[in-house]
Amino acid sequence: MLKTSEGTLDPSDWNAFRLQGHRMLDDMIDYLENLRDQPVWQPMPEEVKHSFQQALDDGQHDLENAYAIFLKNVLPYALGNVHPGFMGWVHGGGSPVGMLAEMLAAGLNANLGGRNQAPIEIERQVVQWVRELFNFPESASGLFVTGTSMANLLGVLIARTARLGASVRHKGLTSDNRQLVAYTSAGAHVSIVQAMDIAGLGSDALRMIPVDSQHQIDIAALELAIAEDKKSGMMPFFVAGTVGTVGVGAIDNLQAIAELCERENIWFHVDGAYGALAMLAPDIAPRLQGIEHADSIAFDFHKWGQVPYDAGFILVRDGELHQNAFASPAAYLRRENRGMAAGSPWPCDFGPDLSRGFRALKTWFTIKVYGAEKLGQVISNTCALAQHMQQRIEAELCLELLAPVALNIACFRYRGIDANRLNADLVVALQESGIAAPSTTTINGQLAIRAAIVNHRTTVSDIDALIDTTLELGSRIAKSIQS
Known part of the structure; x- marks a missing residue:
């Protein structure tokens, strides 16, 4: 049993705790160093699964024993x-620095919900870097979230408020509102559907536009769908383009979508769950032309950015509108010009979370230590491997x-x-x-072996091993x- 100081959870013997902590850290560093000696994945025996089905623990185990179970x-x-060798889904590989x-x-x-503290300045620094990366104005805002699924939901909510006004936050969707409709490609991620559902707009209000031979959204079909909905008295309010579709990694024609959205x-x-960070790779970034005109961009640092899970992000062109969509004044969130309650606006003014982890630190460290150029090279290399x-x-x-x-x-x-x-x-x-x-997907009714190369550790030999096997x-x- 871990001996603790009376009335606290701190150890009574810090030196013993320190030694155990160093052993744990050394083991994880050894694990990362020797990954190639381990299988990519192996089935979990039933007895292992059963070991996690015990009753609420009495805590009568020391740290060393609990770690042995791990x-x-x-x-x-x-x-x-x-x-x-992992190529199953678009999962990042993390890094020792991120760990x-x-x-x-x-x-x-x-807690990065708010208050006057240095960790929030770290998050603001990353927001500034992201603005620069996507050529957004200084007035743009950004926020760390769990992942792109949440960022897509925030994008829908901000767009809803932009179209209907701040009153929708109080009155909700009423009979006075015309039916809001949104659009994305048939190859888009299911989180767009979920966002429409959770936002109260309904998944039926999302038009799934066909894709062309390159698996990009069909711009002509998108334009026609918008025209038909407007003719029917509906209110088109949101188009989600995709950079790196979940199935095949296609990039929609962002410039054409931007021009259409501006007209309408x-x-x-x-x-851009994983694909948006291709802006770091000079050889791929030109294919994202038009992304700089987006009203909002959702992406994950924990995919191509190699930051440990989780580190999703949303960037919004109109920071004031972003804040208006979420800020909720309360007595316990009172702001001051000095003291711990200074530094407004706070991250909690730009999303639904008051309690927020320090996701920005591992992102900041990753960018600071490896640099944008090195991360871009990793992205380019995964594409070359494909x-x-x-x-x-x-x-x-x-x-x-x-x-393709x-x-x-x-x-x-x-x-x-x-x-x-x-x-x-x-x-x-x-x-x-x-x-x-690898994993599977379905393309034109055919079950496909899907290999997504995201990990910075993957080499030509790993690709050859997959094909040979x-x-x-x-x-x-x-x-x-x-037979």
Whole structure:
């Protein structure tokens, strides 16, 4: 049992605690250093699952014992997104620097809802950097959130307030309001649908616009849908373009969307969950032309930015409008010109959270230590690796590319009888091999092996290992289906 000082949770023996803490930190550094010696992922035994189903603990365990449980039952059975062979979903790999920054943030235990404190200045510094990255004005505002799903919701809420006025926050959606309708592509992330639902506008009010052969939103179809809704007496208020679609990594024609939204006086939001940070990569950034005209941009530092989870972000062009959509004066949130209650406006004025973790610190450390140029090189490299994967796929007759490789995602399948079943079994076999871990998606009714290359640790050898193992296991599974 951890011996504590009377009446507190602090240890009575700080030196013993310090030694245990150093062992834990050393173990995690060893874990990151030796990732290639471990499987990407492995199934969790039933007895391990059962070990987490015990009754409320009595606390009669010392720190060393609790840590031993972590080493035995948690560390080996994580999803594996820090591993260079992980390509299952668009999950970032984190970094050693980010891990240390997270430790510092936990020790400080700052609440970034507000007040006059240095941690908020760190967040404001990151907001300034993001403004510069996307060429937004000084009046633009930004906020750390859990992830792009939450940032997309905030974008919908801000756009709703922009169209209907601040009174909607008090009166809600009434019969006096015309039906608000929004638009995004059929390849967009489900969080846009969820945002419409949670905002009270209804998922039926979201028009899913078809995509073209490049999996980009069809601009002509979007324009037609807006015209038809206006003719029907509805109020188009929000268009979400995507930078890096979840399925194949496509980039919508942001410039065309921006021009259309400006003509129609519609809020232009960009879901750039992972793709928006391609602005850091000089060879890819030109493909995001038009993003600088967005009214709001949602993205994650914890994906291509390699910041540990979670570190989502929303950037809003009109900072005053952003604040008007969320600020809620209260006696206990009184502001002053001096003292701890100075420094207004506070982050809680730009979103729904009063209690907020210090997400900005690990982001600030990541940018400070590695620099924008290095992070951009990582992004470029993942895209180059995807091109290498495409070349390997196209060189094998038994493999078939199912979508253009736009950024860092390659979607393909192993040819054969009952191909959907074959490839579903193949992906599971790949994951259980521990060598490489892709996921699946469906493209034009065909089940695809989806490899998303996000991790800064991934190299050509990891791509080759995935393809080589796919060929080996695919041949074996294809024969079993035929027999």
